[in-house]
Amino acid sequence: MSAPQLTGARVSRADVEDFLYYEAELLDSWQLDAWLGLLTEDACYYVPPNDKPDADHRDTLFLVADNIARLRERVKRIKDPNCHAEQPRSRTRRMISNVRITSTSGDTIGVAANFVVYRFRRGEAARDYVGSYRYMLKRQGDSLKIAERRVLLAAEELGALGLISFIL
Amino acid sequence: MSDASYVLDDRERMSFSLDREVFVSPEVLERERRAVFDKCWIYVGHGSEVAEPGDFRTRDIADRPILFCRDRAGEVRAFLNSCRHRGALTCTKREGNARLFQCMYHGWVYDTEGKLRTVPGEDAYGPHFDKEKLGLVAVPRLAHYRDFFFLSFDPAVEDLETYLAGAKDYLDLVTEQSPSGRMQVISGTQEYEIAANWKLLVENSVDDYHLPTAHLTWLNYMKNSGVDMKPRETGLLLPTKGAGKDLGNGHLATDNPNYRGRPVAGWMPIYGEDAKPDMAALREELVARLGQARATRVADTNRNLVVFPNLVVNDGSSVTIRTFFPTDAGHMKVTAWALGPVEESAAQRARRLDSFLTFYGPGGFATPDDVAALELVQRGLGAWREVRWSDSSRGMNRPDDEQLNTDEGHLRVFWRRWSGLMGAGR
Numbered sequence: 001m002s003a004p005q006l007t008g009a010r011v012s013r014a015d016v017e018d019f020l021y022y023e024a025e026l027l028d029s030w031q032l033d034a035w036l037g038l039l040t041e042d043a044c045y046y047v048p049p050n051d052k053p054d055a056d057h058r059d060t061l062f063l064v065a066d067n068i069a070r071l072r073e074r075v076k077r078i079k080d081p082n083c084h085a086e087q088p089r090s091r092t093r094r095m096i097s098n099v100r101i102t103s104t105s106g107d108t109i110g111v112a113a114n115f116v117v118y119r120f121r122r123g124e125a126a127r128d129y130v131g132s133y134r135y136m137l138k139r140q141g142d143s144l145k146i147a148e149r150r151v152l153l154a155a156e157e158l159g160a161l162g163l164i165s166f167i168l
Numbered sequence: 169m170s171d172a173s174y175v176l177d178d179r180e181r182m183s184f185s186l187d188r189e190v191f192v193s194p195e196v197l198e199r200e201r202r203a204v205f206d207k208c209w210i211y212v213g214h215g216s217e218v219a220e221p222g223d224f225r226t227r228d229i230a231d232r233p234i235l236f237c238r239d240r241a242g243e244v245r246a247f248l249n250s251c252r253h254r255g256a257l258t259c260t261k262r263e264g265n266a267r268l269f270q271c272m273y274h275g276w277v278y279d280t281e282g283k284l285r286t287v288p289g290e291d292a293y294g295p296h297f298d299k300e301k302l303g304l305v306a307v308p309r310l311a312h313y314r315d316f317f318f319l320s321f322d323p324a325v326e327d328l329e330t331y332l333a334g335a336k337d338y339l340d341l342v343t344e345q346s347p348s349g350r351m352q353v354i355s356g357t358q359e360y361e362i363a364a365n366w367k368l369l370v371e372n373s374v375d376d377y378h379l380p381t382a383h384l385t386w387l388n389y390m391k392n393s394g395v396d397m398k399p400r401e402t403g404l405l406l407p408t409k410g411a412g413k414d415l416g417n418g419h420l421a422t423d424n425p426n427y428r429g430r431p432v433a434g435w436m437p438i439y440g441e442d443a444k445p446d447m448a449a450l451r452e453e454l455v456a457r458l459g460q461a462r463a464t465r466v467a468d469t470n471r472n473l474v475v476f477p478n479l480v481v482n483d484g485s486s487v488t489i490r491t492f493f494p495t496d497a498g499h500m501k502v503t504a505w506a507l508g509p510v511e512e513s514a515a516q517r518a519r520r521l522d523s524f525l526t527f528y529g530p531g532g533f534a535t536p537d538d539v540a541a542l543e544l545v546q547r548g549l550g551a552w553r554e555v556r557w558s559d560s561s562r563g564m565n566r567p568d569d570e571q572l573n574t575d576e577g578h579l580r581v582f583w584r585r586w587s588g589l590m591g592a593g594r
């Protein structure tokens with residue numbers, strides 16, 4: 001499996017879908033270093049708190065608010081056998097749908113999509129993370145890169161979902 | 169010491185054992201509900217969460233629906249959020265500002281002082297129907313210390329300040345970070361469940377013994393970010409020598425020299441070079457206001473406080489308020505907030521929140537491994553009938569006032585108070 005290539009001059013929804021499915025495959029198969037390769041050099045990753053999904057991480061306590069440096073450390077951490085929250089690793093399967101291009105300006109493409117991430121671990125009940133993604137993608141040559149990745153959880157509280165110890 | 173105790177506390181043999189039944193038994197939980205949660209002062213919220221008249225928050229406290237609000241005259245109140253007519257939740261919103269609370273079922277209307285103001289079709293009631301007596305029921309006791317509001321369901325509970333004992337100084341140290349002495353709960357709530365007994369989180373919140381193993385990846389993250397993580401004295405498990413403190417009445421704390429960053433005047437590389445002058449200015453303000461010694465105390469110590477039974481205030485990488493309630497013997501609901509000085513600049517606030525996420529919360533670099541540990545303990549405790557006792561005797565070979573943060577002396581403080589309230593035997 002390799003990263004999808006852009007062919008046309010305009011990025012289409014199909015291009016974006018191919019890209020998101022590829023990303024999902026990398027995350028579900030724990031190819032996290034390859035996943036980091038999908039990010040721009042200044043990428044960020046946000047999971048706002050369930051009670052303030054539209055807030056800004058600079059004035060609101062988020063669940064995750066990583067710049068690229070911390071994101072790389074996060075990947076290092078969750079791959080480490082001493083990351084007990086991911087030992088054994090979560091098995092995940094992501095369903096991504098309702099993909100839309102919400103804005104285009106120059107090389108930057110705003111994308112919205114819905115997701116269900118099913119997460120399984122030995123001895124634990126299955127957990128269903130449901131929500132929507134908000135991406136800012138950047139076209140670099142004939143490939144797309146992730147500049148910002150925002151995960152909005154639909155649940156009112158994290159509740160029985162418990163943790164976000166893997167990349168959601 | 170009796171064989172029928174849950175806690176075997178033998179100072180002579182320097183041994184402290186805990187019956188694992190206390191973590192798995194529904195009967196023990198039922199007794200805790202009556203002997204602990206219905207008797208103690210329980211944290212309900214911070215004054216800043218209801219800053220303006222009419223502000224309200226609804227939350228579940230010790231299995232009761234609570235309406236926490238500030239009335240139109242400015243007084244903070246806590247009501248049982250149950251309509252006097254036939255019981256519906258009177259206020260169904262999570263938070264907001266209101267002049268009146270109207271029950272959705274038949275439309276009874278209460279004001280922010282709890283008074284019943286309107287009853288639709290009032291002419292259908294007899295002469296003894298007295299609206300004056302049908303207001304929202306206030307919790308039996310409500311009091312605050314430095315804007316931390318506690319309630320008690322026991323009308324005869326001792327006054328809050330007596331109850332808090334030595335924990336007051338630790339709330340002071342948190343509050344003094346604000347030049348005006350006003351701290352503020354920051355927007356954004358972390359609410360999550362852990363499949364473990366609630367008392368395991370009490371222990372975990374102040375257990376520094378587990379850091380080198382359970383939080384190895386966090387230590388690596390700090391190291392990779394330029395923080396010096398090497399113990400400076402032989403025989404220590406952590407970079408600095410901290411203490412485990414008994415604060416009286418079952419309250420306890422770890423109290424450690426800071427070796428990582430703190431948003432209050434303790435720079436670390438993660439904050440970036442740009443932050444240095446600003447943090448120096450924060451330090452200057454602290455010293456000018458509090459004097460050198462107290463400023464050092466506020467800025468250069470990390471303190472994890474447990475106010476018995478279930479309030480944790482961590483003043484480390486950031487300040488967190490954390491409270492948790494059992495839903496059954498093997499599960500709890502946790503709520504966590506960040507706290508900061510009201511006068512903080514936008515840059516300082518952002519740094520505080522960023523620092524929070526280096527360690528705490530369901531997506532942090534440390535908390536998930538705590539949760540993993542607690543859930544593994546709970547599963548291991550499934551063997552409680554055959555493997556009956558846990559050991560918490562670490563540090564008993566040292567005097568009480570020389571307990572390290574990596575000892576278990578402060579954990580024993582909790583258990584002694586807990587078993588005192590629960591009664592000697594089963």
Ligand code: FES
Nearest residue numbers: 251253254271274
């Ligand atoms: S239950 Fe509230 S008005 Fe009837």
Ligand SMILES: [Fe+2]
Nearest residue numbers: 372382534538
């Ligand atoms: Fe921990």
